[in-house]
Amino acid sequence: MFRVVCAMMQGWRIFAIPGGDGGTVEVIMRIGKMWSVGLAMLLALGTVALAQGGEHRGPTGGAQGDRPGHVRSGRGELKVYFVDVEGGQSTLFVMPGGESLLVDTGSADSRNPTAPRDASRIAAVCKLAGVTKIDYLVVTHYHSDHVGGLPQLVGMIPVGRFIDHGENREGVEVQGGASTVAGYEAYRKVLAESHAEHLVVKPGDVLPVKAMRVKVVSGDGEVIARPLAAGGEENAACAASPLKDAEGTENDRSLGLMITFGRLRILDLGDLTWAKERGLMCPVDKLGKVDVYIVSHHGLVNSGSPALVDAIAPRVAIMDNGPRKGGAPATFETIEGSSRLKDLWQLHTAEGSDAKHNVAESRIANLAGPDAGNTLKLTGWPDGSISVTNGRTGETVEYPAP
Secondary structure: OOOOEEEEEOOEEEEEEEOOOOOEEEEEEEOOOOHHHHHHHHHHHHHHHHHHOOOEEOOOOOEEEOOOOOOOOOOOOEEEEEOOOOOOOOEEEEOOOOOEEEEOOOOOOOOOOOOOHHHHHHHHHHHHOOOOOEOEEEOOOOOHHHHOOHHHHOOOOOEOEEEEOOOOOOOOOOOOHHHHHHHHHHHHHHHHHOOOEEEEOOOOOEOOOOOOEEEEEEEOOEEOOOOOOOOOEEOHHHOOOOOOOOOOOHHHHOOEEEEEEOOEEEEEOOOOOHHHHHHHHOOEEOOOOOOEEEOHHHHOOOOOOHHHHHHHOOOEEEEOOEOOEOOOHHHHHHHHOOOOOOEEEEEEOOOOOOHHHOOOHHHEEEOOOOOOOOOEEEEEOOOOOEEEEEOOOOOEEEEOOO
């Protein structure tokens, strides 16, 4: 709403109109025959100021500034922190009222048992976000870069409820299977010793989170049988998207989550593989378009098929890659070619890729060089608007609601 604020001053009136930087401009006008004409001109000037105010365009479509430029109405804001666990995953959601959900915990750190890297970083982000207890901790699958940090983390901050897809089905005979078995057994020990609740979920279930809707779309090798309300259309990208075999690992069994906060939609499929994604996408897209895509499997070529990315058509993508893990050029090209994409953000420079397969440095939290552990923070509003803040630079880029 546009307002003109008036003040009386001995036959004069002071009009305050909003300026483009969020402040006001005061204009003093004497009351006379032409004052109404002048007021009309002020109203027009104020409208222009509002249309131009508060933001400038970022290099790839987002509006760039050092703070959110608009007041959003609705149920408050959702804050999402992408913790740098060096090519694993750990994503903290903090909802209005303080309710919290953590997806995965990065890796264990046997070299620093008193100050383990990933668990310490997650705990520090929780402190920064004002979280003193993790209400829900989701384990997408039992690979060491997703569940490994959990035993060390629970020694730093309490957890109310653990959520997973059920038992581990990856044995030691699979490449890397020994660490998976060890990670799962360590997790089972935490469950046995903890007073927290434990919930096993399957596709179609809705997590008992109050301030946002979290629906399970994949888990234990299965996917939802019916499309979500936003999905249901034939997926034209299926024909040109190559087929790949399932891995036979825990990646195939990743919990995948569709997170809805008002009109805002966020997709996190963990490390769900290319072959298993296809059940969500072909021949019918069961998910529909999303606002934020948490890039599957750190941007490795095992996941993130064109059939998936073209169908969900994200406006913003966040890649939790490491300096030499993930961020594959083919994955980069698939995401960058998506029809609605405004920006792709990376937790790290992909040092194994060339410059054209990395985003601009302003969109990278950790550049090549010493390990800094910087985070990315996404803030979302129920109207679908988004901002992303780079923990390295402090810069915030805004994306208005579609």
